[in-house]
Structures are given as C-alpha cells and as structure tokens.
Amino acid sequence: MNTQATSSASERGKSFAHVAEASWGKGLSTLLRIVRMTLRHPWQVAITIVSTFIAATLQLFIPRLLGRAIDQAQGVMAAGAGAAAEQALWNTALTLLVVSILRGLFTMAQNYYGEAVGHRTGYELRLAFYEKVQRLSFAYHDRVHTGDLITLGLLDLDGVRMFFSTGILRVVLLGVLIGVGAYLLISTDLMLGLLSLSFVPFVAWRSSVTQLKLRSTWLTLQERLSVLSRVMDENLGGIRVVRAFAAQRHELEKFDRAKRDALDLANQRVDIRVSNTSAMNFSFLAAMGLVLWFGGQKVIAGQISVGTLAQFLTFMTILQMPVRQLGLMVNSFARASTCGSRLFELLDAELDIEDAPGAKDLVVTDGVLRFDNVGFRYEGAGDRPTLSGISFEARSGETIGIVGPPGSGKSTIAHLIPRFYDVTSGAITIDGQDIRKVTLQSLRKAVGVVQQDAFLFTTSIENNIAYGNPWARETRIGQAAEYAQLHNYIMGLPAGYTTVVGERGASLSGGQRQRLTIARSLMLRPSVLVFDDSTAAIDAGTEQR
Incomplete structure (x- = not known):
C-alpha cells in the first residue's frame, strides 16, 4: 500500500514537472490568465500603475535637478556672484525636496496598492484552491500526496501572488526609466548618453540568463521540497509507530538525506547568484569609469559643465538597480508561468464525482x-x-x-x-x-x-x-x-x-x-x-x- 502511494506521488510529481516545462505558448496563456485575475480589482490596479509611472518620471528629474544645483553652487562660489544666483540655488534645492517628497508619496501608493492587489489575488486563489481540493474525489487524493498539495498551496500560490508586484510593476518602472531616461541623456550629449547606457544590455542579458538558470534549479528545488514535506508529514503523522519501533535514528537519516538534497541545490543557486553579481558589478563600474573619463575630458574642454557630468553619473546610479532587477523580473514571469501552470492544472481538474445534470434531491421513503x-x-x-x-x-x-x-x-x-x-x-x-x-x-x-x-x-x-x-x-x-x-x-x-x-x-x-x-x-x-x-x-x- 505504501509502495503504491509513493509511486503515485512520484508520478504526480513528474506530471507537475512536465507541466512546469510547458511551451512558451502555454506559459503566455497562464500569465494572461493571472493578469485577468488581477484585473478583477481595476481601481487598485489603475492606481498602482499610474503611481508607478509618476514615481519613475519624478525620479528622472532628480539627476537633472542635482546637476543644476551643482552648477548653481559653482556660480554662487564664483567671484562677483550676486543674490540672484544664490536664490536660484535655493529654488533648485526646494524643487528637489518637493520632487523627492512627491516621489516618496507615489512610491508608497505604488507599494501599498500593489501589495493589496497581490494579496487579494492570492486570497481568491487560495480560496479557490482550498474549495477545489475539498471537491476533488477520493480517487484524486489517492493519486496525490498531501505534501505535494501543501507545497502547491503555499510555494506555488505565492509565486502567482507576487507576479503583479514583482513582475508587471517592474516592467512599467524599467520601461519609464530606460525609455524616458535614454531620451533625456542622449538629447543632452549623444556620446555620454550611449556610454551611460552601455552597461544596460550586458547586465540585462546576464541577469536574464542567470535567472533562467535559477528557474530550472527552482523547479528541481520545488520537487525536493515536496519530498521533504512528505518525509516530515509521514514522520509526524506516524510518530507513535516511529517510537514504538525505536526508529528515530532511521527517520532522522531519511530526513537528513532529503534535507541535504534540498540544501545542495540551494547552495548551487547561491553560487550562480554570486558569480552573476560580480560580473554585473564589473560592467557597471567599467561603464561609470568610461563616463568619468570622457565626461571629464569634456568638462576640461568646456563642452559640458560639472553639473551635467554629475547628472549622467546620478542617472547611472539610479538605473543600476532596476536593470539588475530585470533578471528578477524575468524570473518572476518564469516562476508565475511555472507555478500558475501547476496551480491551474489542479483548479481545472475535472471532478470525477459531481452532481449529474438535472440531479434531484434524494427522497427517502421506505429506506431500501x-x-x-x-x-x-x-x-x-x-x-x-x-x-x-x-x-x-x-x-x-x-x-x-x-x-x-x-x-x-x-x-x-x-x-x-x-x-x-x-x-x-x-x-x-x-x-x-x-x-x-x-x-x-x-x-x-x-x-x-x-x-x-x-x-x-x-x-x-x-x-x-x-x-x-x-x-x-x-x-x-x-x-x-x-x-x-x-x-x-x-x-x-x-x-x-x-x-x-x-x-x-x-x-x-x-x-x-x-x-x-x-x-x-x-x-x-x-x-x-x-x-x-x-x-x-x-x-x-x-x-x-
């Protein structure tokens, strides 16, 4: 009986893995289905996206205002500078303060409503998941291990829940920063603008490739965590039998093997992340060095001001983190696709036992x-x-x-x-x-x-x-x-x-x-x-x- 149950759980795990490796077409269909679920809360979604757009746009004003403040400060320090130059510096500083406050408020609105949409979507999914599990037949539960269902209802559901805040909103944020920011920089100075953006393609490519590697290890890690959940569930459920047969050491060894399998894969994921971070840091610092070198030459030649050079460097610093998070965005899309496919497979599973069309209430008369x-x-x-x-x-x-x-x-x-x-x-x-x-x-x-x-x-x-x-x-x-x-x-x-x-x-x-x-x-x-x-x-x- 145990052998049959283990075999069934294993086959089910393979089925989940097969779904996880589904085609891109199916993955896109899954993502669109998740998006449709989030659109059940249109006002919250609209407020979140608008807040993200405004916050990103305001963030782009900060480098320009900072550059202007530096140039104005130099003007104030110059000989013969009057009250007008000093007043201009104060005005710029005040504007920078107001922009920063507004950006903070819109970022707060973005985070609040983004999390609200994610949690409400997660709540609806969790409710649908739990309701479906209650309605599935005994035959289904005979095939699927409880530990697999728990993993599905926790890890996979969380991957779908976080898609809006970690996936969709990052697309909006990165699109505004790169699109509008590139226009502002290139229109200011073509060469420095291109140099400032030179690290973006490499970091985006490297981060995306790394996250796709992490995705494949994540799928395997999920399977190993499911095994770990099964071992723990069986051990705790049969704790009296374990103690009656003095099998604590055997159970500890079994749990340790399952834990080490998961730990080895987790360490492998850490190695991938560390090597990726080093490569991205190098590309960013190299690009910043080029901007400093060529920008410094232009400052010496009087072609641009110190404030303009500071504007380029500040923009690079602002852009660095969102670009590095592009990989996390790719991972969010991949994880939502994978987890969503697994979750929707259960939600869409046909009910073996349900009311027939036109079913009527049972009326007991003679009780035969x-x-x-x-x-x-x-x-x-x-x-x-x-x-x-x-x-x-x-x-x-x-x-x-x-x-x-x-x-x-x-x-x-x-x-x-x-x-x-x-x-x-x-x-x-x-x-x-x-x-x-x-x-x-x-x-x-x-x-x-x-x-x-x-x-x-x-x-x-x-x-x-x-x-x-x-x-x-x-x-x-x-x-x-x-x-x-x-x-x-x-x-x-x-x-x-x-x-x-x-x-x-x-x-x-x-x-x-x-x-x-x-x-x-x-x-x-x-x-x-x-x-x-x-x-x-x-x-x-x-x-x-």
Whole structure:
C-alpha cells in the first residue's frame, strides 16, 4: 500500500514537472490568465500603475535637478556672484525636496496598492484552491500526496501572488526609466548618453540568463521540497509507530538525506547568484569609469559643465538597480508561468464525482438500499476488478453484515454508498433512486459513514460531534453521545463537552475516538448508517449496547 502511494506521488510529481516545462505558448496563456485575475480589482490596479509611472518620471528629474544645483553652487562660489544666483540655488534645492517628497508619496501608493492587489489575488486563489481540493474525489487524493498539495498551496500560490508586484510593476518602472531616461541623456550629449547606457544590455542579458538558470534549479528545488514535506508529514503523522519501533535514528537519516538534497541545490543557486553579481558589478563600474573619463575630458574642454557630468553619473546610479532587477523580473514571469501552470492544472481538474445534470434531491421513503450487480475497479488497477457482480438488499430496520478477508472490498462497498467513488458497472439505489442521479448533498445527508480511520479535528468534543450539524443544540449532541456510549465518560472530564481532544484526538483512546465518530455520524440522523469496521477498538459489551 505504501509502495503504491509513493509511486503515485512520484508520478504526480513528474506530471507537475512536465507541466512546469510547458511551451512558451502555454506559459503566455497562464500569465494572461493571472493578469485577468488581477484585473478583477481595476481601481487598485489603475492606481498602482499610474503611481508607478509618476514615481519613475519624478525620479528622472532628480539627476537633472542635482546637476543644476551643482552648477548653481559653482556660480554662487564664483567671484562677483550676486543674490540672484544664490536664490536660484535655493529654488533648485526646494524643487528637489518637493520632487523627492512627491516621489516618496507615489512610491508608497505604488507599494501599498500593489501589495493589496497581490494579496487579494492570492486570497481568491487560495480560496479557490482550498474549495477545489475539498471537491476533488477520493480517487484524486489517492493519486496525490498531501505534501505535494501543501507545497502547491503555499510555494506555488505565492509565486502567482507576487507576479503583479514583482513582475508587471517592474516592467512599467524599467520601461519609464530606460525609455524616458535614454531620451533625456542622449538629447543632452549623444556620446555620454550611449556610454551611460552601455552597461544596460550586458547586465540585462546576464541577469536574464542567470535567472533562467535559477528557474530550472527552482523547479528541481520545488520537487525536493515536496519530498521533504512528505518525509516530515509521514514522520509526524506516524510518530507513535516511529517510537514504538525505536526508529528515530532511521527517520532522522531519511530526513537528513532529503534535507541535504534540498540544501545542495540551494547552495548551487547561491553560487550562480554570486558569480552573476560580480560580473554585473564589473560592467557597471567599467561603464561609470568610461563616463568619468570622457565626461571629464569634456568638462576640461568646456563642452559640458560639472553639473551635467554629475547628472549622467546620478542617472547611472539610479538605473543600476532596476536593470539588475530585470533578471528578477524575468524570473518572476518564469516562476508565475511555472507555478500558475501547476496551480491551474489542479483548479481545472475535472471532478470525477459531481452532481449529474438535472440531479434531484434524494427522497427517502421506505429506506431500501440495493446493490444491483455492482462492479468496481480502482484507477490504475489494470483489468483486475475489486468488486464484481455484487448484489444485495438492505431494508429499513435491517442490519447487514459484510465479512471477508483483508482486501476483499468491504471498505470499498462502504465507500460506494455515499459516492466517494462511482461504480464501474451496475447500480446502487436507495428507494429505487440511482445514487448517481441525486445530489451529493442530499445523498450524504441521508448516508452516514463511520470509517475505519477515526479522524478527529483539533477542537472540542462538542464541536467534533456536531461537525455535520454545527448549529445543533447541546441536548441533541448529548443524545448522540449517549447513543454512542460516550456521554458518561465525557461528563467525567473536568471540561466536559468543551474538552479539546488534541491533534487527531491524541488525548483519547482508540475506542473513545471510534465512539466519538459514531456520535458524529448519528448527529446527521441518517437513513442509512454504514460502519466500516469502526467498532474494532470497542469492547463487545459496548458494541452490543
């Protein structure tokens, strides 16, 4: 069973990796879908983009104002300079201060609304993801490991959420700085303008190539983090088994191997980043050296002023960081495409079990459950059926016992009645109504299943019993507990029904957990009650009562 689950999880991981390497056409489609999601908040998006544009434009005024201030300061220091020159310097300084304040305000608006759009988009995606996971069939969850879904709902969803602020807004910012800035510099001095921009192509190319390398390692790192999540999830879920077999050292070694695989790849990513940073710093400093050399010659020759040279150097300093972030922008696009493809694959997955067109609510009258020549085969089981030709009838008030060796299909029969799976052949009816033609909501209200795994939520006993009917009164909860032979035990607890049971009911015994799940099913007052070997931990006397 474990081997099959591991194999299924591995195959699913390969499927995710395959989606991650999808074509550029599909990647573009994914990005456009993310953009459409952000456009559900048009006012916030508009304010963010306009604020980004204005902030970038105001930033371009700073080098020019700084250059003018330097020239005016030289004029003030020159012999014979009057009050007019000094007043001009003060005016320029005041203008620079106002521009800086305005830029700060618009940058703040950009960051605030940009993050707001990202978080709202992330909230909507997280809600859609969680809702879809709730609706996916048992067959889907049989194929996919919980650790993979957790990784998908955290890391991948975060990659999509950050696309607006780290991708789209950087395109706007960089477009304004390079486009408008290049025009201003080249119109001032062609040679110095070209020299000031000379580092841009190399840094952009180097950064983009590096981020694409990091993207491929990121995909592998995600897979290794999924493995790490699976190891941790299995270890924590089976901590009692681990300690019972004194297997702590084995589990630590297994976790250490998974951790080292992820750590080695993370170190590899650090090496790529460090080498890239050194190359980009060299190209920037080389370009600045050329501007200083040729610009200095022009200053000496009287062709430009010192303030104009300072304007070029200041612009280069301003442009350096956005250009270096071009690689991060490319990575943001690539990551959003990859993560979005994986996420949308789940969101677009067809539901194996859903209401049929025109499905009606189940109406229970006589309470007759009938299996009519039912056959069933699990996905991936090949041609070997789990059930074949099963027929029986259970009437209201009757108790039907199904016995057989392990793996003979007893639990499968229990899971077919509430449509956790659909039959492969034949039909299951309740009062003559095919369960595939009634709504799932009405069917599962009419069928109560007490499963083998006595799963409890980390909340109070009262909330666990009333899980299927959270608005139930205390008297009804107490009645269900009495029927399940649990009321006296609960009343003996210091906190009674408000006692928190711990993670998965860890503070209760196996029999107490099973009785609590029985009480939970009884709260629905189902017309059909199915016990899937759910009294194994209950003593014979209690079971008989």
